[in-house]
Amino acid sequence: MSDAEDMDVPTAAEEEGEEVQDLSNSDVTTKYQEAAKIVNLALSGVVQQCVAGARLTELCKFGDTVITTRCAQIFQKKVKGVAVEKGIAFPTCISVNECVCNNSPLESEAEQQPPLADGDLVKIELGCHVAGYIAVAAHTVKVGAAPTAEAPATGAEADVMLACYQAAQLAAAAMVPGATNDQVAETVRKVATSYGVNIVTGTKMHQLKPYIINGSKTVVPRADEPKHEAITFAANEVYAVNVLVTSGEGKPKEGAQATTIFKRAIDKKYKLKMNASRNLFNQISVRFPTLPFCLRAFDDERQARLGVKECVNHDLLEPFPVLYGHSGEVIAQAKFTVLLLPSGPSIVAGSLIDYEAYKSDKTLDEESAAALQAAQEKAEAKKKKKTSKKKK
Template sequence: TLTFLKTNFINIPFFFPTEALKLVIEAAKPGVSVLSLCEKGDAYIMAETGKVFKREKDMKKGIAFPTCVSVNNCVCHFSPLKSDPDYTLKDGDLVKIDLGVHVDGFIANVAHSFVIGASKEAPVTGKKADVVKAAYLCAEAALRLVKPGNQNTQITEAWNKIAHSFKCNPIEGMLSHQLKQHVIDGEKTIIQNPTDQQRKDHEKAEFEVHEVYAVDVLISTGEGKARDGGQRTTIYKRDPSKQYGLKMKTSRIFFSEVERRFNAMPFTLRALEDEGKARLGVVECAKHELLQPFSVLNEKEGEFVAQFKFTVLLMANGPLRITSGAFEPEFYKSEFDVQDPELKSLIQSSASRKAQKKKKKKVSCTVGHKTLLWFCKQCVKYRI
């Protein structure tokens, strides 16, 4: 599949996040600051996306989700500013890297977890190994369940069973979203570990051919309840449905730059031309809900959270995962395993798509483009 994609597509966005993730993972060593890793990931994405479709002056491309590096009990969205308290990585830290890329609004997200210093010779054991293994197997189960005809509730139940097998819990109420062009939080969602009220309110949905999802797994050794950790929120997203006449000049200048540069994609205040003024301007915008915050969330101190996220295209012959990190199962030795025999069998089954019979009739490039959901060499000119 990888060879086919490289042969038939031009610098498609889902190669960028995987390579950016690899770059950040390789740089994550003891003594390295989280801020430097976030800057490295974002800089790589901007540099690489800047090399494609140069003639399309009006095309927006770049970061679909800023690089976040959340450590140990920090659940998500930690991407500090230069003026914020930083964190320096240590041997044994459980690190979660989360980022996303888009080209013309076509989004590819990825997240990966690993423990610094883990190796075949010195595998991780205990709670860290349990939660990493549980999260990884939840992601593998989801890859096989997120397919046309299945329901979103099937994934929710599978995640609960797998996590509980490892004495862990999915983070309560977290959502995986359908992706659409320019939309990172589509209508159809998969919910993790819902409360009774969330279970009643959450809309059931069936997966359909040619849909795209960012499947996001977050598993905790604790109760699975994420709380605002008190750190500064640095990531926001424009809410196109909200309008308000901003009173402060600083806010208006800030908001104008946000609309011009990021449209409806999440962004970090670190990316603004003047970080200091951005910190001031964002306050009024967030207060009146022009921007949606991505708060830094934490589990209880002493617990550990692992995350795996991948982007998947629901093709007619099966799901196609287009982003992922390289997981090393022999680095993590847990005393637990999946208990449910059906889920165990599911995870052990092949996730490869069924081969389609070649059609003699040549598919027109516009149809092929819509089917493949990205830019192929033959139909860039159609700009669909």
């Protein structure tokens, strides 16, 4: 522990009057919470739109529109003469059935993907930022009649959904100051093993920092993937808990669907040759200097598609490819934004499921079951407290 930590000496940022950028600053906490509210609103809206016949492009546009519209209504006052930046932190993605993630089709490519049908299992992912403070979430829903306690889902669907959401809830609860990323990873693995399912290769949880959606502090839950640097969680940090679970082997591949989501690689430089590439990159540098974006955000999708190739070939942009498992696999995703507050980890963005609506012939190990019960009791107490405040 440093002297500054021992003696509570002001940091250089505090001495210079700069904003402290973690949850010890109540203004920062408020911005994370406001971003989370917008994420939850957009997620809820997209869930309601996931009906038979819905087009994936329209669902993606709807989610993005909710975020941008709501962002325009908050923090309208300029700070030191500068408008507060806010908007999409991760474009809305709609990944159906064996499609794992990052599916956000362009308007010009809308007809290449069929509309939703009853029985489809849909993974929705999106994100918002307020002044660079990011909230993200992902949720899995079934098109048509949703499972209920009276008519529960069974078999592989129940195993995957229970494993996914219980692992995510337990991972969030395990992110306490002093805990390590290996402990959280093991928590997720134990749940997956209990239900006989696999964690999808490439699944990661990242620290969220101002304008950084993939922070360097990470959790890699799948055991056969290279381990990242060992980390210890600290108070006032923020994390994206992300769990992707499948009934298959969990080794997805890129399919025929072209990539539409990219992120600028800020440490790379190259003198682009094509006008279309230079024009696109100039727009990206101004509008999306650090956060992921979709080519749908540009007025001319054809020109954007033309220009992005050279940028990717020379590593100026990091692609988020559309990944697929095998046909017939049941795949679910749960993603939460978790604030490591003094009172404990708090899920502020994302949605749980009704565990009673899924009946599996498998059960959690005793330790995980006890931890889940404690997490559920805490969540219920928080919900009751929030409801009580609203009534007052």
